[in-house]
Amino acid sequence: MESVGLGRGSNSAQLRRYNERLVLQRLRRAGEASKADLARAADLTNTAIGAIIQKLEDQSLIVSVGKRHDGGRGQPATMLRLNPKGAYGIGVRLDRRSIETILIDFAGHPIARRAYDIVLPRPEEALAMVERDIRELLSLLDRPARERFAGVGLALPYNLGSWLGRLDLPPDTFGLWDHVDFGAWLQEATGLPVFSENDGNAAAIAELFYGVGRRMDDFLYLFLGPAIGGGVVTGGDYLRGSHGNAGDVAVIPVGPSRLASAPKPPQGGELLITRASLNALARHLLAAGVPVVSPLDAEAAFVAQHPAVGEWLDDAVDALTPAIWTAMALLDVPVVVLDADIDAGLVDALIGRLAASLAAHAPEARRPPRLVHGSFGRDAGAIGAASLPMFYSFSPRASILMRSNDERGLRETVPG
Template sequence: MPLPAVRPPLSSESLRPIPQGRGSTQTDVRAHNERLLLSLIRRHGSLTKAEIARLTSLSSQTISVIIRKLEEEGLLQRGDLQRGRIGQPSTPMALAADGVLSFGLKIGRRSAEMVLMDFVGNVRDVVQLTYTWPLPAAMVDFARKAAAGMMRRLSHRERNRIAGMGIATPLQLWKWRERVGVTAADMDAWHDADLTALLADEFPFPIFQQKDATAACSAEFVFGRGSEFKNFLYIFIGFFVGGGIVLNGALFPGSSGNAGAIGTLPVTRDDQSAAQLIDTASIFGLEADIKAAGLDPSPLWTEPDGWSKFTPFNDAWIATIAPHLARAILAGCSIIDFEAAIIDGDFPADIRARIVQAVSAAMETFDLEGIAPPAIVEGCVGRQARAVGGACLPLFDRYILSSTPFVNEIE
């Protein structure tokens, strides 16, 4: 299923190719400029050589050489010849969807998911697994079998196009065991588990790992609405709520990879007791309410339309989480002047729309003096954001820049 193409207005800043100077080699310059072209074409959907020249200070000859090389490598494809404009007819270049494939593995507290994604963000294949609690050995086994099954369905050429696998998983998965409902013994296996090393022994391509909510932020940043904003706070509501940050058009993971970990923000419950945001704005709270009513909450995780079975619980849950999310957004904006807060999560699109509406309404009840309130907008990648974000990691490593090119708009 393709993700929506986004081409919002851009700022008036200019983007320059990397200069040749001390500390850089001709190979460095060439590789950076190739990634620059791929990043610009990804952002715009397609570009002609003339448009690329206007967006950068690269010469026409350099652009032609780079495009020819990328086309020969199968990373770019030609569009239809454009006529009717002033000057010679031009041919737009676009990313070749089958030019690169990558795996994304999401490991959550209730489910795992493996996706195979192409160069433009289409999810070509997906395998899912639900459980009560994940264990490292079981996750490695799942990844091995899921990837092997997907590769059997690929041609020889497609298998050679796999750039790697990205793992999206919570940091320190063993924490908050009381909320998850497991014993300390169930957590022990994760303390010393190195998933990257374990999976590197299973596959012939590179393995990457990132915090799950940051990976989801990556997916929104590359393929969703994130490219509309230079600075935004991203919120993903899963079993636990988490987040990510984009600053100045670049993902900001932080020194320990945990930037945007809004789940740990201190909040106050209605009874004035202290808590963290994960206690008041996570899906596990909805799950607990459904269990307390004597119902089976598993459709939340196992059925695409499972949420429709719990409408009264959904209503109460949304009303509960909205003011807490609004406070968290305001807290973030008091430190960083975010243009937007993008909200997505492990739920259907109609639930996401209702949450955004409720958070927007809650924002209006607070004193906003001294703060420029951000736009509260829906994410558009959806429930697969963490797995898709994992699949983005090999692309960042080899093919695209980790910062968004905010450049002069093309006329």
Template sequence: MPRRPLVGQGSNSVQLRRYNERIVLQVLRRVGEASKADLARLAQLTNAAIGGIIQDLAAGGMIETLGKRHSGGRGQPATMLQLAPNGAFGFGVRLDRTLIETVVADFSGHIIGRRSHDRILPSPEEAVAIVASDIAELIELVDSDDRERIAGVGLAMPFNLGAWLPELGLPTDTFAPWDGIDFKTMLEEAVRYPVFFENDGTAAAIAELFSGIGQHEDDFLYLFMGPAIGGGVVYGGDCLKGVNGNAGDIAMIPVSRSGLTSAPPPRGVLDILLTRASIVSLKRHIAYRGHPVETRAEIEQAIAARNPAVDEWLEDCVAALAPAIWSAISVLDVPLVVIDFDIDAGLPDRLLADLEIALQETAPEARRPPRLMRGSFGPDAGAAGAANLPIFFNYSPRAAILTGRVADKGAAEDGPERIRAMPQGSRSSRSA
């Protein structure tokens, strides 16, 4: 069957101009501050084009001047520019099986307020009420004159809340009401802002790409160890989502059975990484050894007290993580693995040190282990990722903008197109 011709896929000067404006914003986000000449060079735009773009962005309140910088040579000092923190705002909602967290972040990605509920997820109706109440409180942190700059609400949550509950040690009946629920629409109706929905691992990876290590590294596997373990893939400065939005879902990688007697029996010959590498599995093992813990603070107290159960879990976790990472790296061929954590008390540094040794010891012939780096946000990763979503989708350059397929407020509905972290300016619009 012949392919149908593409209709309406061209671009015009308005779309090209909008695309290049977003490139400039992305460059500033990545370098922090820059002069007009810096921006022209980094975005590969002409001086005439960059001048008009800077003028429009400044008039729109998206960028601001920092002052003058003298290069040491002749001539006038250059005016330095940066993103205006109040250029836009985003709410972020991290919805997990054992946590509800809502934050508000400014245009630079800085979290200026939060509300957190460390609890088993309630019914969808109660969860909506909690989040709506939190947003109503947090909006007071945004000046009334700036509230029209709120870009929307980012929602980061697992796609399948009711899956793998036995492996996570959670009650199945509690999550039955979530089956088939369109929480995004429920939340949109309650808060009256556009809601941008992503898998929680992908959202955290977007935060790392947008405001963290991705400002300096273009290729890495991103992992977040929360109640479960999730992740994302950053490749060539893009956040790869996959056909179903599950790219980087390392939790499902098959691994050998756990050596811990606290682990639930696997469903088959092999287990999955989720069972052995997650905060829920740590919590389960500490409780199995006679010290029940519920909240993140209680888990961190057990870690700080050098509870022997923590050491036992750490050994089992690293033994599962190392082959899982090698499996992912063999496919992705990226040089870096970034891991962030929902808890601290020294555990992340211990895990990364042990994992580095395990990766070296299990390296295939003629292969070097990937570098390991700790993520930028810690417990804030999921919420920061969610808060970044409305800003990311509204103000990042994407190829779909050039074809007119992206509406500013409906960008999250456009499917899993690849999103450039800092592309060059459109060559067809060098004077746009």
């Protein structure tokens, strides 16, 4: 993503804001760089880069880390780096079987968290739990750090009351979630700006902002939790879609499972969510006599090389292969990033089997995408949520040049 000149609908203030964020992105990707390095990378003049660096230093977003001598004439160059203490964000991840709230710094490092492995309770109960946890985490920041607090990110699956039969979950509690705006509730309860996204997009944003996105601008992101979620990154930005559902791979139609543990497909046919998910793995392990109370039980079964895990892997790959090739026909991205709520080698095993299957079923004149292990594992959802205020406050999105308030893409109630 290059520095952009003024165009229709833009003004000089918006351009300056865009270039400031572009410099932050270049530093995030490089780790550290000199003023000259940043001027070249962002295609800015020495005068422009000097003014930007001064402002970012005044805002405590970047710091000097010493001198570098490149062997040429002249004074050694001052090296710059993002300041981890430059901003803070809190992320709230609500999943059908867990609640997690996490505090991170500007570098994406977790500082503290609160987590519950429970079936998601009624919205009022969840709000009380999350509000308490947010206030406890905020109390860990001193006054200067509180002044650099970017906001709260909320990540949760859309349509929580749907597909409950496929996920073996009770309808009574989850049906209530489809009738509340939990982000608005949370913002009113805390008085803090809340940035809401579905959990797949949030995890993809974490990869874009803090993970593989530091090296690549285009990828499909897949995350295996109780269900399967996803997100799409193109041109260094994420694709949201008109309803926020771009990358919602869970609803891709697939063939029926060959596992005896799989439920009978409904009349409308089978979906990827039923086969390539940790809920499907837990169901198959239970049918094999291995109860799964928490994700760690499924992880232990993989470590023990229980044959049911291998059977599920083969079935998941059988479903993922045509789903990914369908996505590639539409997106044409070179990389698929895969991550999961459990690991201990499970993700790498899935990647190995899936790579072979994608190659074996490649359409004529097409190469399979490269498969990459995600950066955050079970923390992806929570860090993804906490990344939302960081991403919308500090990422060089092209929408900055089109309007003065690009943060309004998530919630109309979030201050610009």
